[in-house]
Amino acid sequence: MTxxxxxxxxxxxxxxxxxxxxxxxxxxxxxVAVWDALRAGRPIGAxxxxxxxxxxxxxxxxxxxxDVRRLERVGGRxxxxxxxxxxxxxxxxxxxVEAPPLGLFLRGPxxxxxxxxxxVAVVGARASTVYGAHVAGELGLGLADRGWTVVSGGxxxxxxxxxxxxxxxxQGGTIAVLACGVDVTYPRGHDQLLERIASDGxxxxxxxxxxxxxxxxxxxRNRLIAALSExxxxxxxxxxxxxxxxxxxxxxxxxxxxxxxxxxTAEMSAGCHRLLRNGANCVTCAADVLDVVGxxxxxxxPEPRGPVSPRDDLTHTERQVLxxxxxRRWAGPASIAKTAGVPTMTVxxxxxxxxxxxxxxxxxxxxxxxxLGAGRPxxxxx
Amino acid sequence: MTxxxxxxxxxxxxxxxxxxxxxxxxxxxxxVAVWDALRAGRPIGAxxxxxxxxxxxxxxxxxxxxDVRRLERVGGRxxxxxxxxxxxxxxxxxxxVEAPPLGLFLRGPxxxxxxxxxxVAVVGARASTVYGAHVAGELGLGLADRGWTVVSGGxxxxxxxxxxxxxxxxQGGTIAVLACGVDVTYPRGHDQLLERIASDGxxxxxxxxxxxxxxxxxxxRNRLIAALSExxxxxxxxxxxxxxxxxxxxxxxxxxxxxxxxxxTAEMSAGCHRLLRNGANCVTCAADVLDVVGxxxxxxxPEPRGPVSPRDDLTHTERQVLxxxxxRRWAGPASIAKTAGVPTMTVxxxxxxxxxxxxxxxxxxxxxxxxLGAGRPxxxxx
Numbered sequence: 001m002t003x004x005x006x007x008x009x010x011x012x013x014x015x016x017x018x019x020x021x022x023x024x025x026x027x028x029x030x031x032v033a034v035w036d037a038l039r040a041g042r043p044i045g046a047x048x049x050x051x052x053x054x055x056x057x058x059x060x061x062x063x064x065x066x067d068v069r070r071l072e073r074v075g076g077r078x079x080x081x082x083x084x085x086x087x088x089x090x091x092x093x094x095x096x097v098e099a100p101p102l103g104l105f106l107r108g109p110x111x112x113x114x115x116x117x118x119x120v121a122v123v124g125a126r127a128s129t130v131y132g133a134h135v136a137g138e139l140g141l142g143l144a145d146r147g148w149t150v151v152s153g154g155x156x157x158x159x160x161x162x163x164x165x166x167x168x169x170x171q172g173g174t175i176a177v178l179a180c181g182v183d184v185t186y187p188r189g190h191d192q193l194l195e196r197i198a199s200d201g202x203x204x205x206x207x208x209x210x211x212x213x214x215x216x217x218x219x220x221r222n223r224l225i226a227a228l229s230e231x232x233x234x235x236x237x238x239x240x241x242x243x244x245x246x247x248x249x250x251x252x253x254x255x256x257x258x259x260x261x262x263x264x265t266a267e268m269s270a271g272c273h274r275l276l277r278n279g280a281n282c283v284t285c286a287a288d289v290l291d292v293v294g295x296x297x298x299x300x301x302p303e304p305r306g307p308v309s310p311r312d313d314l315t316h317t318e319r320q321v322l323x324x325x326x327x328r329r330w331a332g333p334a335s336i337a338k339t340a341g342v343p344t345m346t347v348x349x350x351x352x353x354x355x356x357x358x359x360x361x362x363x364x365x366x367x368x369x370x371x372l373g374a375g376r377p378x379x380x381x382x
Numbered sequence: 383m384t385x386x387x388x389x390x391x392x393x394x395x396x397x398x399x400x401x402x403x404x405x406x407x408x409x410x411x412x413x414v415a416v417w418d419a420l421r422a423g424r425p426i427g428a429x430x431x432x433x434x435x436x437x438x439x440x441x442x443x444x445x446x447x448x449d450v451r452r453l454e455r456v457g458g459r460x461x462x463x464x465x466x467x468x469x470x471x472x473x474x475x476x477x478x479v480e481a482p483p484l485g486l487f488l489r490g491p492x493x494x495x496x497x498x499x500x501x502v503a504v505v506g507a508r509a510s511t512v513y514g515a516h517v518a519g520e521l522g523l524g525l526a527d528r529g530w531t532v533v534s535g536g537x538x539x540x541x542x543x544x545x546x547x548x549x550x551x552x553q554g555g556t557i558a559v560l561a562c563g564v565d566v567t568y569p570r571g572h573d574q575l576l577e578r579i580a581s582d583g584x585x586x587x588x589x590x591x592x593x594x595x596x597x598x599x600x601x602x603r604n605r606l607i608a609a610l611s612e613x614x615x616x617x618x619x620x621x622x623x624x625x626x627x628x629x630x631x632x633x634x635x636x637x638x639x640x641x642x643x644x645x646x647t648a649e650m651s652a653g654c655h656r657l658l659r660n661g662a663n664c665v666t667c668a669a670d671v672l673d674v675v676g677x678x679x680x681x682x683x684p685e686p687r688g689p690v691s692p693r694d695d696l697t698h699t700e701r702q703v704l705x706x707x708x709x710r711r712w713a714g715p716a717s718i719a720k721t722a723g724v725p726t727m728t729v730x731x732x733x734x735x736x737x738x739x740x741x742x743x744x745x746x747x748x749x750x751x752x753x754l755g756a757g758r759p760x761x762x763x764x
Contacts, residue, residue, distance in 0.1 A: 015730075016730065016731050016734055017734075018734045018737075018738070019730075019734055019744075020744055021744075021746065024746075046746040048714045048715060048716065048748070098734055098737060098738055131645055131647070134647070135646055135647070214731075215697070215735070216731055216732065216734065216735040219735040219738045219739065220734055220735060220738060222738075223738070245738065245739070249738075260646060261643030261644065261645075261646060261651070261654075261655060261658065261664070262643065262644070262645055262646075263513055263643075263644055263645055264517055264642060264643060264644075264666035264667065265513070265516070265517070269643070270666075272643075273643060273664055273666045276643065276658060276664035277663070277664045277665075277670065277673075281659070282643070282655055282658035282659045282664070283659075284646035284652075284655045285646065288659065291659075315597070332430045333430060334430070348397075348398065348401075349398050349596075349598055350598065352398055352399075352400045352401055352480055352598065352602055353597070353598035353601040353602060355400075355480060356400075356480060356601045356602060356604075356605070356627065356631075357601065357627070362401075362402055362403075364403065364406075364428040366430070
């Protein structure tokens with residue numbers, strides 16, 4: 001590790017992430033100078049005396065090599081801006097309220113910078129319903145099967161189901177961004193899931209090994225989930241859910257915000273419906289998500305069956321009449337009736353609903369087919 | 383009845399509704415002249431020979447007074463443009479694909495023009511689920527309780543539940559727009575519901591008494607449901623649902639289009655989710671609907687409980703710190719710590735998440751409260 005990397009690792013141990021004065025001092029003076037100042041209790045840049053003073057006390061007993069060894073023991077690595085694995089596009093400029101990470105602790109075979117080139121966050125309630133867990137699992141599987149990385153927070157409920165779905169996929173992958181050290185099993189019940197992610201995917205954290213998760217750290221962590229993804233899907237969320245913070249951060253970071261609808265009678269969907277009312281994109285499946293993030297999907301599932309053309313929905317006589325309406329010139333009902341071989345009165349009764357369905361159009365000279373009626377590609381129904 | 387009214391009634395019997403050439407001829411020459419021409423088999427205006435010829439055959443055996451007597455027997459009335467009960471603003475100009483009605487058959491005590499001043503359509507699948515019927519009933523009740531008229535199509539499923547909910551309300555009312563005569567009980571199983579609407583609300587149709595519903599008539603009818611309402615709410619709809627036609631007509635008529643979300647696993651909500659993806663407003667209750675149609679709601683229910691201010695969601699220490707952050711000037715963590723009576727290190731750990739929550743802001747000079755943190759009205763979370 002370079003001195004810069006070691007200094008950033010030490011600063012990660014000493015100061016909670018997301019603080020602009022520290023970030024700005026590091027940008028201006030370099031991490032080594034900031035670290036030297038803080039361990040000596042000297043203010044530097046905009047880093048206040050209070051931070052500096054507090055840091056000195058903690059720094060006195062601290063040896064950064066302890067953390068390096070601890071990280072190596074769990075097979076982890078620490079990457080910083082400039083490193084090949086650092087996802088600069090996602091992280092170097094976060095226009096939100098808190099500063100970018102000084103560095104990231106990683107554990108697992110997935111290459112972070114590559115994985116986040118096509119990544120979507122799937123987050124939601126810890127206390128998810130069976131429905132929410134099912135949908136999250138399907139989304140995780142569907143996104144990964146299409147080669148996307150599923151980013152989430154490793155928590156019970158929606159997060160765990162999304163990770164699990166992605167791990168079951170034939171390709172793609174999953175990243176768990178934790179609010180604790182990459183070696184800390186939190187929540188306890190996800191020991192096997194986190195091991196699988198560490199073996200087949202990637203665990204990411206701003207916190208050095210051994211750090212416990214705290215409420216503050218969950219909130220700060222959420223911005224990384226949003227930042228590492230092209231968009232955030234909230235699967236289930238009550239009105240007071242941390243997932244809504246992640247969604248807000250995604251919006252602040254100009255990422256797509258998506259929500260999965262659910263029964264309006266379900267508390268666990270109320271947060272999603274609030275997001276939808278406030279302009280989030282409604283998504284019901286992986287194809288919808290990729291539709292929103294706007295990437296070409298070569299292997300997307302077929303659209304759900306539906307009236308691709310209202311033609312499909314016609315009775316025999318209606319089809320007869322429709323087939324008798326000319327494409328370019330206009331024709332009166334009597335002429336259409338003659339061609340179709342049905343009574344003029346029937347034609348007169350059938351044409352108006354065909355017009356409502358957008359299949360024929362009318363002028364003072366008569367009727368003709370629309371593009372839709374002529375069987376050319378239809379606009380999506382709305 | 384005036385001659386104009388009688389002529390319009392006769393034309394309603396003779397020609398299917400929604401045809402522009404007939405509408406334009408009536409506008410230009412008057413209904414009496416058009417009726418005289420059609421019964422004589424003479425073309426008039428843009429009304430083609432075919433319509434005129436077909437009409438003559440039917441007109442020969444027709445006496446309009448039969449229809450007048452038939453309408454009187456069921457206590458119905460026929461209103462035309464210019465009549466006090468005619469909702470001119472809703473109907474006289476329909477920029478959609480089909481012509482406005484020549485007149486409307488009405489049955490029931492509700493005054494049409496008054497009732498549609500505050501009206502919302504609630505429509506959806508005939509084969510609704512228990513969930514859909516429940517939500518439709520709640521919407522009908524909630525809208526009517528707030529003084530609104532609930533417009534629907536009288537069908538099984540969502541329509542019936544919406545009418546039923548509105549009839550149970552203490553005020554408001556309901557209008558059923560039928561694709562058959564106002565004296566025809568369709569569907570059969572809704573005999574009691576339709577009787578209640580005829581007694582306490584209003585049944586509306588473009589078709590003279592005795593007319594049977596046809597598929598064409600349902601489609602044409604849907605434009606009236608959309609036109610008589612400020613917005614259309616689709617509660618449940620499969621991908622091939624007539625309700626989606628109503629929604630499209632509402633959009634074409636510049637009315638609000640709203641959809642109720644449901645489980646993404648439910649076929650009966652797939653049409654609603656498609657609407658939401660295409661820009662329909664997400665509504666979960668009557669208050670949401672009135673929020674969309676944009677009327678002042680004096681008696682609206684309170685907002686669902688949620689983090690109106692993120693302050694509500696804080697721990698004791700977080701509140702202590704927040705309360706110590708100044709409103710106007712900037713303060714460093716040490717100064718805030720002194721005011722709050724907590725360690726500086728704690729303040730340093732608590733401030734970043736408070737910033738994430740939008741309660742405090744940071745500059746190079748320190749920290750201060752945001753408008754939100756100062757307890758001023760919060761933006762709605764999104």
